Amino acid sequence: MNTAQKHNLLGDGAQVLRILTQVIPQLLPHRSLQDIVGDIQHALGSSVTWIAIERDGELQVHHTGEREDGYAQACQVLLHPRIIEHPYAWRILSWSQGVGELFYPGLDMPFGQLQTGILCKLPLRDYASTAWLFLAYQHTLPSITILKHGVTILADKLRDYLLEQSAREFAFQELQQISEQYKILFERAPVLMNSFDRNGRCTLWNGECERVFGWTIDEINQAQDPLALFYPDPAIRSDVRESVNTSPLTAMKEWHPLRRDGTMLTTLWANILLPDNSVLNIGLDITARKQAERILTLKATIDDLTQCLNRAEILKKLENELDATTGDPFAVLMIDLDYFKRINDSWGHAAGDKALRHFCDCMRACRFPEFYVGRLGGEEFLVILKEADCDDAVTFTTQLRETLITTPLLLNEQPVTLSFSAGALAVKGKTLILSQVLTEADKALYQAKHTGRSRTVCVRPGDIC
Numbered sequence: 001m002n003t004a005q006k007h008n009l010l011g012d013g014a015q016v017l018r019i020l021t022q023v024i025p026q027l028l029p030h031r032s033l034q035d036i037v038g039d040i041q042h043a044l045g046s047s048v049t050w051i052a053i054e055r056d057g058e059l060q061v062h063h064t065g066e067r068e069d070g071y072a073q074a075c076q077v078l079l080h081p082r083i084i085e086h087p088y089a090w091r092i093l094s095w096s097q098g099v100g101e102l103f104y105p106g107l108d109m110p111f112g113q114l115q116t117g118i119l120c121k122l123p124l125r126d127y128a129s130t131a132w133l134f135l136a137y138q139h140t141l142p143s144i145t146i147l148k149h150g151v152t153i154l155a156d157k158l159r160d161y162l163l164e165q166s167a168r169e170f171a172f173q174e175l176q177q178i179s180e181q182y183k184i185l186f187e188r189a190p191v192l193m194n195s196f197d198r199n200g201r202c203t204l205w206n207g208e209c210e211r212v213f214g215w216t217i218d219e220i221n222q223a224q225d226p227l228a229l230f231y232p233d234p235a236i237r238s239d240v241r242e243s244v245n246t247s248p249l250t251a252m253k254e255w256h257p258l259r260r261d262g263t264m265l266t267t268l269w270a271n272i273l274l275p276d277n278s279v280l281n282i283g284l285d286i287t288a289r290k291q292a293e294r295i296l297t298l299k300a301t302i303d304d305l306t307q308c309l310n311r312a313e314i315l316k317k318l319e320n321e322l323d324a325t326t327g328d329p330f331a332v333l334m335i336d337l338d339y340f341k342r343i344n345d346s347w348g349h350a351a352g353d354k355a356l357r358h359f360c361d362c363m364r365a366c367r368f369p370e371f372y373v374g375r376l377g378g379e380e381f382l383v384i385l386k387e388a389d390c391d392d393a394v395t396f397t398t399q400l401r402e403t404l405i406t407t408p409l410l411l412n413e414q415p416v417t418l419s420f421s422a423g424a425l426a427v428k429g430k431t432l433i434l435s436q437v438l439t440e441a442d443k444a445l446y447q448a449k450h451t452g453r454s455r456t457v458c459v460r461p462g463d464i465c
């Protein structure tokens with residue numbers, strides 16, 4: 001059918017409806033607007049056809065001619081004073097002849113020669129946008145009224161198509177925004193997030209993993225078994241695999257992976273099974289926190305001044321020894337510095353502190369297989385010698401006295417030899433309770449103090465030797 005025959009059909013209402021039944025079913029969501037404009041032009045035989053959409057102040061134009069500037073074409077019509085200053089609200093405007101001269105004066109074929117034209121507004125107000133459909137013919141048509149009715153029907157369907165497209169685009173943009181937000185969250189959250197596939201290849205590795213472990217995802221995947229970088233022990237590796245792949249842990253579990261520099265981390269991990277059956281591992285690096293906890297725990301057991309065990313801790317140790325089911329023998333020494341007040345009085349309190357630290361250093365320097373030193377308070381100390389008897393206790397104090405002589409305390413560069421008295425007690429089996437041990441050792445110490453000081457008195461319960 002040639003163009004003239006096609007134009008004649010547009011003068012017949014029934015034919016126009018028949019043409020529309022071919023075009024309207026093509027307004028499918030997956031088809032592009034450019035294709036749809038092409039369908040309309042082909043079915044209705046127009047020479048110039050375009051659809052313009054104004055969204056957020058921006059004009060998008062969909063047209064058929066590949067080489068033509070559709071944007072300029074649409075602007076010339078939509079920004080024409082006759083359109084902008086139109087005195088009435090309008091939905092559809094038509095010109096039975098002279099459209100080319102009106103909108104495209106002096107332009108080449110077919111623009112300057114266009115005769116009949118229709119501009120139809122497609123209100124898309126819900127989405128803060130407006131669209132226009134423009135059709136123009138080089139010849140005058142038999143009935144502009146019939147064409148206008150046809151275009152109104154087509155415009156309604158076209159508007160439904162555009163609204164659906166807008167809704168899809170809106171949903172897509174929202175999805176993209178959400179996915180972008182999750183991407184940022186994944187990359188920047190101060191939480192370790194990663195995932196490994198069934199072959200052990202790393203598929204996800206967020207910024208925090210890179211920062212904490214020191215490897216990039218590419219570096220990890222260069223290893224034959226990436227997991228072995230973190231867990232060199234095959235048994236632990238198998239536990240990790242079991243926890244991730246076989247029974248993902250929803251509660252946090254502590255693991256100790258290695259980082260790139262070989263240091264061991266303390267981490268907590270939980271595994272989240274995703275809908276595609278992959279597992280996302282979420283972890284927290286608690287190395288610094290654990291370290292701080294260890295230091296705090298240690299500090300709670302240490303005497304600040306002398307760095308030996310504090311009173312509570314040495315008494316706890318003594319109680320543990322007394323409660324031990326094995327009932328292994330051990331010796332207890334209660335030690336008190338002699339005439340310590342004189343050091344404070346002669347050299348000042350700071351010198352007294354220095355003397356206490358020096359005395360503890362000398363005790364710790366003594367050679368004995370296993371022993372604990374604790375400060376009971378002031379210048380009084382308790383020493384527990386494991387698997388020892390009274391003779392060992394005496395040997396220990398003799399050694400300590402020698403050390404104090406060979407390594408005197410220096411006060412204002414003057415050597416001062418510290419002296420101490422000691423009460424020793426040997427404990428065998430589970431025969432005594434804590435208070436009895438302390439009372440007996442104290443009795444022996446008292447004896448040492450009142451029989452000349454600088455000596456060790458050994459006692460067996462109820463019996464001083």
Ligand SMILES: Nc1nc2c(ncn2[C@@H]2O[C@H](COP(=O)(O)OP(=O)(O)OP(=O)(O)O)[C@@H](O)[C@H]2O)c(=O)[nH]1
Pocket residue numbers: 305336337338339340341342344348349350351352353356377378379449
């Ligand atoms: N510099 C210093 N002095 C302390 C500390 N704790 C207790 N003292 C002092 O230790 C002295 C203990 O004096 P005394 O109980 O009379 O004992 P001493 O002078 O050693 O006499 P004997 O035990 O009888 O030989 C007191 O002057 C306390 O103030 C401390 O942490 N630092």
